[in-house]
Amino acid sequence: MSISSSLNAGVAGLAANATRLATISDNIANSATYGYKRASADFDSMVINQARSAGVYSAGGVRAATSRLIDERGSLVSTSNALDIAVSGRGMLPVTTQVSLGNITGEQPLMMTTTGSFHTDSTGTLKTGSGLVLLGWPANADGSISVLPRDTQAGLKPVVINSNQTAGDPTTKMRLGVNLPAVETKAGSAGSIQPASIEYFGNLGTSETLSVTFEPVVPATGQSNQWRMVIKDSAQGNAPIGDYTLTFDASRGNGGTLANVHVNSGGAYDSGTGTLALTVDGGALEMAIGKIGDTNGLTQLSDSFATTSITKDGSPVGNLTAVEVDENGYIRATYDTGFIRTLYQIPLVDVPNPNGLTTLNNQTFQVSPDSGSFFLWDAGDGPTGAVVGYAREGSTTDVAAELTNLIQTQRAYSSNAKVIQTVDEMLQETTNIKR
CATH class of the missing domain: 2.60.98 (Tick-borne Encephalitis virus Glycoprotein; domain 1)
Known part of the structure; x- marks a missing residue:
């Protein structure tokens, strides 16, 4: 019955617009969250009656599909912390969770993020306030990086920097x-x-x-x-x-x-x-x-x-004075003797379809069947951009656009509610025929 399908279409419209309202609320709430990728709700129509000139039409309604626009990039914001790190361009920083460092098997889940404010903890491990640990390839004694596999996380290690370390630089x-x-x-x-x-x-x-x-x-x-x-x-x-x-x-x-x-x-x-x-x-x-x-x-x-x-x-034994990261992802320590030593290289993780990544808490993502397998690039090589220190990536939320969408969603929700009200009145008239 067409009138019943109208009721179902109105209910579907309420549900779809409620989903869109949820994405708008999430985006506005995270408008000041560093590294946040805005969510989007797209509507798809549902067609039930495909017969032409049938004389009767049944409303199919609408359904909502949500997605996270991970490939969008927010603007970079300058900071005063040398290990506030962001990625200018494509690619993400490899991270893992602090709790996973104690795994008996020694394996940590590979996660990725586009920005993070990293600080050393009591053991010298670089991590964010939310417990994300930065991963990198450790440098050899001469500052070189060994040839390591690019399609696996086997060579990645938690970045550990001891602030009280000393180092000598022999003359060659x-x-x-x-x-x-x-x-x-x-x-x-x-x-x-x-x-x-x-x-x-x-x-x-x-x-x-x-x-x-x-x-x-x-x-x-x-x-x-x-x-x-x-x-x-x-x-x-x-x-x-x-x-x-x-x-x-x-x-x-x-x-x-x-x-x-x-x-x-x-x-x-x-x-x-x-x-x-x-x-x-x-x-x-x-x-x-x-x-x-x-x-x-x-x-x-x-x-x-x-x-x-x-x-x-060369230089005599010196004390660590500063640690910075350059655009190629090399973490370098500077000593009070003027000696500079390469400690780690931070590769950039890339996947064929960034929007297919699984979204996790704290602006982190993981590989999924939709994203494709990851590859570890040197910053600036292939499709990847540069690593930027003293910077954070801002949220991709445009508050003005979200408020405009909020008005449209509110009107659409009210209109679908009106459809349900109208169907209810028509059904009431139908029941009144008997009287």
Whole structure:
């Protein structure tokens, strides 16, 4: 009976608009929630009578389908916390729950979120106030990241940063710039030995010294333009680790630059890079003395001995002063000695259909059959965006649009209620026929 179908359609309309009202209420309530993705209610018509020219029509009504618009991005809001992290573009941060860290099996559920305000707890674990723990790939001692699987969470570990940690940075490279007096290699000169002392840092953060002596080769007649360079390591009891004969160019075009380096003992000289491959107590050390014809390394000019420049990497033991994350997702610690160490890399999780993810509490999501399998990307690679520190992602709710939808929903709900009222009056008239 058509009048009964009208009643059913009106009831379906009330239910559908009530569902839409619920999504609007949720959106408005979370208009200030960081990382919130607004919900949407879409209506689909239901058709019962498909026969043409039947003379009778039965109302099918309407049904509501809700969805979460996860692929929408909110605007980024600047903050003062270095570990307030957001994603600018596609991709999500891998997280897990704090309670799952105590699982006997050692496995944690992989969840994802687009933003979070992370702080260290008493154990140094980075987590949000709601208990979400940030996951990442731990760096090796040299700051590199191992090759790990991208389609599984096997390599992901909770990010742990101890604020009271110290670290040393051993010296592995140095550049030596020294000018040697040309007059010392002339016949009849005093042949004075010229010393230089260079500090370097060992594997345990200790301060060690390389003692470098330059002894001129004084000929019987003329000028040799040659020096004997001996390098000694204090960490090895001042034992020699390199002995070289340096010959300098005396031509007009390249006068004063290196012409030849002869290895008497110790590490080899690479003419392509201008470096000596030394071995100190802690391991290999690369010392740059300049290429052949290079004016930036060792030179022999004029009549004075001068250290023009000495640069090296490494630092003594330092205390942690700051932890920040860069746009590539690398978490780096800065120490009061100026040393910067890479601790973790935060990959970005992406799925083929973000809107198909299962929505959980605290603005987190999990993979579902509708979303497809996840893949872990380096930030900025593939379809993913950049990781942004000192920032949070705002809610995607547009309050003005939601209030407009609220007015429309209210009117539609009232109209469906009016349909039910009208059907009730018509049924009352039908029952009055008997009277």
